[in-house]
Amino acid sequence: MHRQIAGRLTSKVTKWIVLAGAVVIVGLMAPLNAQLIDVQNNEASSWLPESAESTKVLEELTGTVDPNDIQTLVVYHREGGLTDEDLAAMDEQAAEIAEIDGVTDAGVLSPNTAEQAGAPVQLVAEDGEVANLAFTFNFGDDGWMKMPDAAAEVRDIAQLDGVTVHLAGSGGQAADASEAFEGIDTNLIFATLIVVVVILLFTYRSPVLWLLPIISAVFAYMISGGVVYLLAKYADLTVNGQSQAILGILVIGAGTDYALLLVARYREELRRHEDRHEAMAVALHRATPAILASAATVVIGLLCLVFSDLNSTAGLGPVLAVGVSVTFLVMVTLLPALLVICGRWIFWPRRPTFGSAEPTGTGFWAKVGRWIRPHPRRVWMVTTGLLLLACLGLFKLDPSGLAQDEQYTQEFDSIAGQSLLAEHGLADTSNTVQVVADSDRAPDVAQALSDVDGLGDAGQPQDIGDGRSFFTATLESDMSSTASFDAVEAAREAASSIDGADALVGGGSAFYLDTKIASERDNRVIIPIVLAVVLLILMILLRALVAPLILIGTVILSFGAALGISALIFSEVFTRIGLFEVNEGFAHADPGFPLFAFVFLVALGIDYNIFLMTRVREETVKHGTRRGSLIALSSTGGVITSAGVVLAATFLVLGSLPLVFLAQLGVAVALGVLLDTMIVRSVLVTAINLDLGGRIWWPSTLDRAGHEVTTAEAPGATEKVPV
Incomplete structure (x- = not known):
């Protein structure tokens, strides 16, 4: 039945209907995607936990203290001391600033007016080198969006020869945050696409094939952004700059991963079927369950974030879940349609002709499998030991929070x-x-x-x-x-x-x-929930208990190793080599960093094990667990490695934003994904499969015979020797 559905989606007629439908949907959603930044909520209320004491204070002060008040400071500094002329000029500038649209009736408190009014604050330093003006902006509900223009007006006024002037306070921070996220809806996406295109060109070694995954990923991004916009505007979904940045990265990264898996399976089937429509029907039938399981794991794992006390984290889960869901639908409908429309020539110059040999059987990963095969227990024990050693780096991780001067990677x-x-x-x-x-x-x-x-x-x-x-x-x-x-x-x-x-x-x-307290609570509550959900999905998918427990264990180990190595990189590399303009923040981490890293690494890292183990199960039915594991490794090794490199590179693009939290998250996720694809999935899981054999499927009756594998039965082997 599934094969019939797959065939209908890519038949000679329906492929054009699918393409037309996708174009129409993108035409409707692209304008909404472009407006996504307009429905962002970056105010404190979009982050605060509802039960926090600070939230209760805000609620009580709603009628007295306007939550839209933005306290702002202009800081003046002259080496050797500010002159009387400087202080007099500040009073004049204070009067000009008071006339700027948005400055409240309270006016501007300057050094002289503060002294005259007997204000309980000191505005001139005892050494006389620094002074400041204090005032409040209020633009209403969308005030934070107007701060960059207001900040520019203040800076035009606050200028003195020989005096360094800075805009600080909440107003200055809002203007800097706006600069940090400037162009997030375009620049970050373009940077991500460029990185992915380069990797796809290297992977496919085709001047044209890369276009189809990229077109499909862009369609998925446009549609998902439009859906998120509608949910934010009409269903009170919280979207902020952080969630929008990660949405684009995740959609393009995950979409390219799904495309790599589907294209690899389609290329296999083109060698077995003369009709490309039939080849795609089989490829979709075989690949979609693994892609669906992967997407479902990510979606459900992300939805676990709704249990967060923090509104921003609780909103992030649904935003990203929408992105992954849309990406899955696009990649199993539009991409197959584009591939069969184009035909075999799209693979030029390496066209997979009917009846030609499948090259993966003698490739690099087939050789890795043959290297593991003689001593699998020794391999997985040594690998586990090395990963546990890497976990020791966790003692260098300090998620106590980032001070204001530690939050950015450049001087603001x-x-x-x-x-x-x-x-x-x-x-x-x-x-x-x-x-x-x-x-x-x-x-x-x-x-x-x-x-x-x-x-x-x-x-x-x-x-x-x-x-x-x-x-x-x-x-x-x-x-x-x-x-x-x-x-x-x-x-x-x-x-x-x-x-x-x-x-x-x-x-x-x-x-x-209160945000720190809520983040620490979320770490304790959400991480076990995600693990339980992922374990349940794996048990349903693999119809076994032992294999899912093994996979969960390897992913946890990979997560610990990735965070341990990342912590060492942050504390011992970034802070020493001056990779970023400002490095103080890399000695610490945001309290929410471990949870974000965990959710992404577990949800995304388990993907590659799903891709591998669904193929192992498929081959086990025909060849037994041990030989099936070797065939699965050789068949999926190249595509999974490419997928991991793509996803790692896309998350590293987060480092282009001048935020320590996103730079740390990008590095940790990228490192974890590479560990999963290069070591955990290819070496550790394969070695355990070869060691335990059919016992990994317990209590299923699959492979109860305990098939053995000979050298000749391993992919690419030429001699026959018993195990």
Whole structure:
């Protein structure tokens, strides 16, 4: 039945219908894909866990403190000290900045106006070298999108001869984040496509064949982006710059992987069938179950992210699941149609003619199989030992979080401004704790917080209605630093010690702390869920228990080795050789990094084992497990290796964005994928298969006879020697 369906999809008539349908769908979805950036939500509310204390503070302050307020600082620095003329010019510039569209009625606090108003903040450093202006932007709900233009206006005004000027605070950070993600919807995709084209040209050694997978991948990206846009606009799906960046990478990488597997099987069948339509029907019938199982594993694994406490992570799962689902459908419909429309000439100059010999039987991976065959136990034990050794690098991984000056791989203006404030003893007035408490106990809470190290003096409590009041206190350290986290935790402990106050502590640093806490919780909860789901899928697919357990074990081992080696690369290589402009961040990792790396490596890494083991099971029916394993390795080795290289290269493209988190994620996933394809799948799994034989299918009755393999039965062998 499946073969009949496959045949109908690629018949002489339906292939044209499939092509026409795909063109129509892309024509409808491409304009929506182009608007995907317009529905991004990069505000704190799109990341915060709903149960977090900082979220509750935001909710209570909704009618008092506008969540769209963007605290902004202009930082001035002159070596040797700012002059009186400099300070006077700052007052004039403050008046000009106050007239910029979006600056709130509170105006601009400058050194002189602060002194006149008796403001409780110091705007000029004691050494006189640094000063700053403080003001607030508010553009409404889409304010963060307007910050780059507003930042440009401020920079045009804030210029003094001999004085270095930086835009800092939340406004400066928003402008820098916009620059970091600039062109994400086009530049990243183009870079990824160029990398994939180069690899496909090398893999196929054909000047034209690479076009069909690329066309199909682009169609999949356009359609998936359009679907995600509709879900974000009408179904409240959270999409941010991070999820859009990974969506493009994953769709193109996974799509090319599926294309490589299908094209390789189609080329095999062209040697066995004179009619290309019949060859494609058989290829689709044989390859689709493995591709479907792979896609389903990735989709279900990604959907496990909906159990995350973080809105951003919970939204990432469905976004990427949509991308993989659409990619699967495109690659088993459009790509086969394009291949049969073009005919055998598309493989030129290596056209697979009817009746010609299949070259994989004597290729590199057939030789690897023959090398493993005499001593499989020795091979898998040594390989396991080496991977366990690589896991020791995990002790160098520090996912405690990235401070603001560690989040980017290049020097940004806001980071330079924040550093100057810290170096010269000025507090970042945009970095505060926001405290909400019952009005009658608010003064007591403020008094309790006055003893907390790292906090400045608390402001006067303001009534917000319903018997509640709030006040703020400035943090003296970097917003996302451990010192600020300690201060927030101490503030929460001090506030909770006031009986009957029902006090809550929020603010920027509290947000980062709550995000860290939620990420650590997600690591503990989601990783076991993903493992259980993937194990269940493998058990259903392979109709066995032992083989799925072995595969899960090898993937976990591969994940540990990949993270261990990555941690060593981050701490001992990137921070020493100066590969990036700024390297401080590579000594640490975002708290969510282990979970993201795990989900991608397990969901994607298991792909290659699925591709291999479904072929092993297919060949076991005819030849037994041991010979079937060798045939499967020789048949799928080349295509799986190529697929792994493609996926690794596409994830490395993430490093082109100046974000430490994405650079680390790209390196870890790329390294893990290469380990899976080159070592785990080809050497470790094959060696275990050869060692255990038919026992891997327990409790299935498949290969109960325990077939042995002789040298002559191995692919490419010429002599007959018993095992």
